[in-house]
Amino acid sequence: MITPDFIRHREGLASLIDGKLASAALDAAVASQAASLTARIGRKPCLAVVLVGDDPASHVYVRNKVRRTEAAGMISQEFRRPDDLPEAELIALVKTLNADPAVDGILVQMPLPSHMDARRVVETIDPAKDVDGLTATSAGRLILGAEGLRPCTPSGCVWLARKALGDLSGLHTVVIGRSILVGKPAGLLFLEQNCTVTLAHSRTRDLPGVCRSADILVAAVGRAQMVQAGWIKPGACVLDVGINRTDTGLVGDVAFEASERVAGHITPVPGGIGPMTIAVLLANTLKAAAARTGQSIDDPLAG
Numbered sequence: 001m002i003t004p005d006f007i008r009h010r011e012g013l014a015s016l017i018d019g020k021l022a023s024a025a026l027d028a029a030v031a032s033q034a035a036s037l038t039a040r041i042g043r044k045p046c047l048a049v050v051l052v053g054d055d056p057a058s059h060v061y062v063r064n065k066v067r068r069t070e071a072a073g074m075i076s077q078e079f080r081r082p083d084d085l086p087e088a089e090l091i092a093l094v095k096t097l098n099a100d101p102a103v104d105g106i107l108v109q110m111p112l113p114s115h116m117d118a119r120r121v122v123e124t125i126d127p128a129k130d131v132d133g134l135t136a137t138s139a140g141r142l143i144l145g146a147e148g149l150r151p152c153t154p155s156g157c158v159w160l161a162r163k164a165l166g167d168l169s170g171l172h173t174v175v176i177g178r179s180i181l182v183g184k185p186a187g188l189l190f191l192e193q194n195c196t197v198t199l200a201h202s203r204t205r206d207l208p209g210v211c212r213s214a215d216i217l218v219a220a221v222g223r224a225q226m227v228q229a230g231w232i233k234p235g236a237c238v239l240d241v242g243i244n245r246t247d248t249g250l251v252g253d254v255a256f257e258a259s260e261r262v263a264g265h266i267t268p269v270p271g272g273i274g275p276m277t278i279a280v281l282l283a284n285t286l287k288a289a290a291a292r293t294g295q296s297i298d299d300p301l302a303g
């Protein structure tokens, strides 16, 4: 197996999986397919991004989504709404975007303000345009193993694990966290790769022991540096989904400095899984545009 240039071998330390470089490679593959699709359908694929409120991190993520969508040769429509927007108005906006034939993908940035029911909003999105893979229809297709749009962050985890380890069949993946956005779909996506999957969570007994049995450890708990080096099987692939803002800066869910001395592969925070989320979003937008226009493309996430 050829090691891609975004996985850096380091003597005595875990190989570093550079999510920034990896996502740039994926973005380039999306851009090439987007150009070919644009030539065939006579318009660029289009992503509509809806941002409600003024959460500073969400503003950064949306800015990056818009920038990278456009850099990949696709159109980005941005809809910013105030924090006190009534839920009915957000649902009306999503319905308008559903009905717009020029829009291929719709994304409602999370979290939504607390007066809104995020599930009700997400369920308004047309599954054909559900580039976040969060509707019940997309989740059902994932469970069934049917064709569909898959959630971005966990898809990025699987893609990186496959690049690092090759065939994942038979490997034990432990996912810590059972969120709708990451933990649950990550479990199903690794299962799709023929992994043996354990979904661990706050009530799991002997969490360190369970983690120590993992060939692939996905940390998605949202607690700064919770996963200690002693929880990691020597040589394991550690994928850190956590983004925690602390006094000392941005850190993941894994205690990185000690863990990189035990793991075989590891993702840093920042610059690991985070940027992959947006790369998969672009790939999903391209796929949605191709499916909606009856065109075939080379899936940038395949292989």
Ligand SMILES: Nc1nc2c(c(=O)[nH]1)N[C@@H](CN(C=O)c1ccc(C(=O)N[C@@H](CCC(=O)O)C(=O)O)cc1)CN2
Pocket: 057, 060, 061, 107, 108, 109, 110, 111, 132, 152, 153, 181, 243, 250, 269, 270, 271, 272, 273, 274, 275, 276, 277, 278
């Ligand atoms: N509708 C959605 N909302 C949210 C999602 C999502 O997939 N769909 N995921 C997260 C936020 N997110 C994308 O939306 C996201 C998070 C982090 C990054 C990223 O590149 N992080 C950088 C650090 C950037 C920083 O300073 O915060 C990194 O890890 O290197 C991209 C996208 C919740 N909401």
